[in-house]
Amino acid sequence: MPTDIEIAQSVSLRPIGEIAAHLGLEDDEWEPYGRTKAKVTLEALQRRLTQPRIGRLIYVTAITATAAGEGKTCTAIGLTQGLGKVGRQATVCLREPSLGPTFGIKGGAAGGGYAQVVPMEEINLHFTGDIHAVGTAHNLLAAVIDNHLSKGNALRIDPNRVVWRRVMDMNDRELRQVVVGLGGPANGVVRETGFDITVASEVMAILCLADSITDLKERLGRMLVAYTYEGEPVYARDLGVHGAMAALLRDAFRPNLVQTLEGQPAFVHGGPFANIAHGNNSILATELALRLSELVVTEGGFGADLGAEKFFDIVHGYTGLTPDVVVLVASVRALHMHGGVSKREVEQANPEALLAGMPNLIRHIENVQRFGLPVVVAINRFPTDAPEELELIRTRCAEMGVPVALSDVVARGGEGGVELAAAVLDALDQRPADFRPLYHWNLPITEKLDRLATQIYGADGVELSPAAQKQVREAERNGWGQLPLCVAKTQHSLSDDPDLKGAPTGWKLRVREIRPSLGAGFLVCLAGDVMTMPGLPTHPAAERVDIDASGRITGLF
Incomplete structure (x- = not known):
């Protein structure tokens, strides 16, 4: 064949x-x-x-x-x-x-x-070029945040609580954790951050959930990007850049x-x-x-x-x-x-x-x-x-x-x-649908998580890390608790352990972090060891892709 x-x-x-x-x-x-x-x-x-x-x-x-x-x-x-x-x-x-x-x-x-x-x-x-446009819009916001930090920081953003990372559309494990701003004050504020793959960007989720340009812009403005020294949330609209991001995403x-x-x-x-x-x-x-x-x-x-x-x-x-x-x-x-x-x-x-x-x-x-x-x-x-x-x-x-x-x-x-x-x-x-969701959004975060873990994944319950417990309390205090949940976990198992095949039982869903995606309109719950920036295998598919003198591409599958 x-x-x-x-x-x-x-x-x-x-x-x-x-x-x-x-x-x-x-x-x-x-x-x-x-x-x-x-x-x-x-x-x-x-x-x-x-x-x-x-x-x-x-x-x-x-x-x-x-x-x-x-x-x-x-x-x-x-x-x-x-x-x-x-x-x-x-x-x-x-x-x-x-x-x-x-x-x-x-x-x-x-x-x-x-x-x-x-x-x-x-x-x-x-x-x-859609995915590249998403990456550019996402990274524009990242650049504006760091510029704000280095230009007086009028919003009093805590550099240690900037939650907006950068993205690129390539598997690159080296960029999961990085330090930016090295080289002196002219290069910005030194802080730890990292990269996610572009398709994990909240901007991509918003692009797929918005129903109009107006809705797109409003959702971009609602994105959580950081917290102040006083612990108050900072949104993309506070930096005045959500209109420019929407413009980049028009096509x-x-x-x-x-x-x-x-x-x-x-x-x-x-x-x-x-x-x-x-x-x-x-x-x-x-x-x-x-x-x-x-x-x-x-x-x-x-x-x-x-x-x-x-x-x-x-x-x-x-x-x-x-x-x-x-x-x-x-x-x-x-x-x-x-x-x-x-x-x-x-x-x-x-x-x-x-x-x-x-x-x-x-x-x-x-x-x-x-x-x-x-x-x-x-x-x-x-x-x-x-x-x-x-x-x-x-x-x-x-x-x-x-x-x-x-x-x-x-x-x-x-x-x-x-x-x-x-x-x-x-x-x-012959088989009419009688649709019903798994949970109502107004349930507490932990109850929604428990329903997903026990009724969909087959777990015995949920284990929240201390950081995730704190983030649950913070989300509910800020009025975000009534959002649906987007669990980020391995695709290789019903569980959060990629090595458990079939329909595993006798385990608990380990949630290590909860990231509010307020523009998209859900809370991302990171479970197990799932990575938001994948890595390449020993022999990546890129090794098989080539192009000849006439411009004909080979090796894609």
Whole structure:
């Protein structure tokens, strides 16, 4: 089978004007970025978002991530193509790839095989510059804070309590903790700080949650950046820079329109990670698609305990968006790993390991059902899957009353997604959603944390570090306690320990820090040893990427 990039480069893409017209966008509602990309205009957003939703929302999530691969993005794209094969109008909404994982371990995030969004190289490398705009806006605020400190500090900001760090869109562990201002007074105030990856920035979360330029600017102004010597909070608006930040984000705020390999519309907009941020594409893209398409497929990052839970408990609370059905992606290979098999052995039939790994799938099914949503399990099929193991998954899911469909979209594109499309359409017709969030926002912070830990992650409770206990009290004293929670934890386990596979029990969620993201409108709870700035592996994916004399890129996946 050709590589992902070879497949993407072999397809003749439709002009983006045809994709826009297929969606029903007028000529003055979009602007081209070359032949195959476009930005929706602000005027179109203002006009279209006043119209009623006509589409039904299909939410794609997955079991806990493993090195064997689950194929969630491929499935979301392939399902959209499969819906097209059965004559339904569908649009897919995805997040933008970060350069960190593109050049790290994971590779790009434009799908794979014959289930991709294109132009694949451009989407994975800079795209329309949105993530860079987020980083620039974020770092403008950081520069203004340090300038304020060195120019008299009229706000009496305590340099030891500046909570606004810097960002860059690359995995670079060396920048997790840094000292700035060295070299004398001319270079600013000496203090400790650090870098996060850009997609963990609160600015990125705001970009994905704001519903207008006015809302964007107001949310940017509400961001907590520091505390005074007296312990009072300092916000971005106090520094007078939130308007400039919004100006930098004007074009990034506009959704990007591209296409699948088979010509379905695709909005690729916003890129927060789900393990350290809220993990869903922009509400603007999803809301727009729901006003233009009969069916809208979107996906959340990592497992249902991360991106999906955050959509249900955060995004829904701000938008009212509720999925009509959830597709939960699993693979035989991944279930082998949850059953204790090494990555080297996942292709070998091993029913015992599969059954040992099934509790992870079952926990995720139960988690989705806890929100009152119908679920369809999609088995991302690999050539090495043993028929008897596929049947084991079907049988166990049938016992829970959950339909299962094979997804062969990587190898066969839309044709390989027809079975899944049929199962999803049947669920839409036969299994109405009765959505309910996990918790009410007005509950105490510790009670919300306990519900997440015990009911979603399977923990016995929560352990707050002394610092986190103090931050809980501070948040409640400042009136921030009624915000939803965005737990930042490992994506490799339902627990906060990446080495615990399956559905671990007998542990407690360790919360070490709570960071108020007041502009985004949630409290980030850092659990376990999760890092907001990832590092590179021994052999990063960047080693395989190259470009020839004609400008043709190779090695992306």
